[in-house]
Amino acid sequence: MRNYDFFNYEIVAECPHTGARAGRLLTPHGIIETPCFMPVGTQATVKAMAPFELEMLGARIILCNAYHLYLRPGIDVIEKAGGLHEFMRWDRAILTDSGGFQVFSLASFRKVNDAGVEFQSHLDGSRHFLSPALVMSIEESLGGDIAMCFDECTSYPITEDEAKGATFRTIKWAKLCKQAHSRKDQALFGIVQGSVFPSLRKYCSDALVDMDFPGYGIGGLAVGEPRELMYATLELMDQVLPKNKPRYLMGVGHPLDMTEGIARGMDMFDCVLPTRNARNGSVLTSKGNLNVRRLELREDFSPLDPECNCYVCKNFSRAYIRHLHKAGEILASRLCTWHNLHFMLELARKSRNAIIEGNFPQLLEVCKKVFGDETD
Structure with a gap:
């Protein structure tokens, strides 16, 4: 049975000429006005910024990464601290990424099957196995307001057969994540995969919508594909995803891509580029x-x-x-x-x-x- 007492999304205005919409997202740690950009705090910190400075900037939600925090400092440390909010002294909303992108970027250091992913730590070479159930346990222990399903992220270019396998596995893992997730004060978002193949994107989104997640991420974009293919995919997502639930375009933070995404009905965005480029003087x-x-x-x-x-x-x-x-x-x-x-x-x-x-x-x-x- 659904329990959205701590999480709700409403649209307050829509653009009559595009798919853009303005909304309000209720979380246990405050209301987030959308469209919104989420600064990336991969390892429980937004690089070069203190939490109070992010508050001064008006950030209402930041992103942290379950994969990195699982490896260091370890979930046990964060649990003893009282959860991620208390550990990093951030009392506004947090979205935790499952780490799917990080795990699959390891390439030769991982083995994937329907049960999960075996991988080698980039820190010390130790071996680990992440299953959908374990990822849910990690994200529930972290205590973010929004948790993301474990998914198989794809690169570009990719063949349709390769994308199909990742799409089917993403759907299977989404079911397992939903079964394992039990924290009522945390919203679990499904992630739509399918690369740039419309039939796969629609198949994946239809399957996830049937599972009735409170929100949906769009993954596997901004990974090297031409902009026109990314925008076409977003137009399809705007058509097939529920209008009354938030859409999170994952890993997109170029100003043009964000506004083009907003024009195609996307609500939430994150990217490391604004902070990474800043450290390089751009x-x-x-x-x-x-x-x-x-x-x-x-x-x-x-x-x-x-x-x-x-x-x-x-x-x-x-x-x-x-x-x-x-x-x-x-x-x-x-x-x-x-x-x-x-x-x-x-x-x-x-x-x-x-x-x-x-x-x-x-x-x-x-x-x-x-x-x-x-x-x-």
Whole structure:
């Protein structure tokens, strides 16, 4: 029997010209307004950011990774701490990824069958076996507000037969995850796989919808396929997934892909790129990407983005941040990460407001002009 006392999703506005919708997602740790971007805190921390700083940025939910936390520090440590929220001192919502993507990225270090995955730790070479039931036990112990099913993530390019095998296994594992999951204050999302093959995507989504998950992730995209194939897949997902439940486009965080995803009915997004690129000196601006290490910024005392009102842009210059990067100072990564996360969170907020106000297509066109030629 369903128990959604701690979890509910409602649509508050829809764009009449696209599939974009603005919603409200109720979780045990607060209400999340969608569309939303989730900063990635893989190992119970968003790199270079303290929890209170994420609160200042307005983040309502972050993503943590069950695979990494299972290996280090170990689920027993987090349980003794009182769960993931208490361990990392974050009192807002958390989504835990099952680790399927990480396990399957190990390639030669893993063996997969219908029972689960045997793999070798990237940390110490130790052998482990993850089954759907064990993954559910791990995610329940972590105590996130949203847990993801264990799935078989595919790469690109891939043959239809290979994608079919992964799709069937994903469906089987989703059933086992649902049977094993028992925590009533945690929502379990199914994950739609099928690569870029419409028939497989529809078959997988139909099977998961029959299982009646409270939300659905769309996995296996942004893994090297052409953008037009990703967008076509999202258009199909918008047609076949329930309108009254949240859709989470997994691992997508390029500004254009996020807004194009919003236009195709997606609600939740995450990606490591905004923080990873920030640590390498690449920042997002209203004019596109900016590399702060460029020589011509040496005496540029303007902010990273004159149109941005974040703490970094209000207080520091391009010249100063370039100096920090060239000097190898930790503050460079912190300031650029702060700015990039503000940019993505603000883009999601602006998208939501544009949907409510009826001008989302205009925002989408601006994003296309600014980021249409960017590749990462």
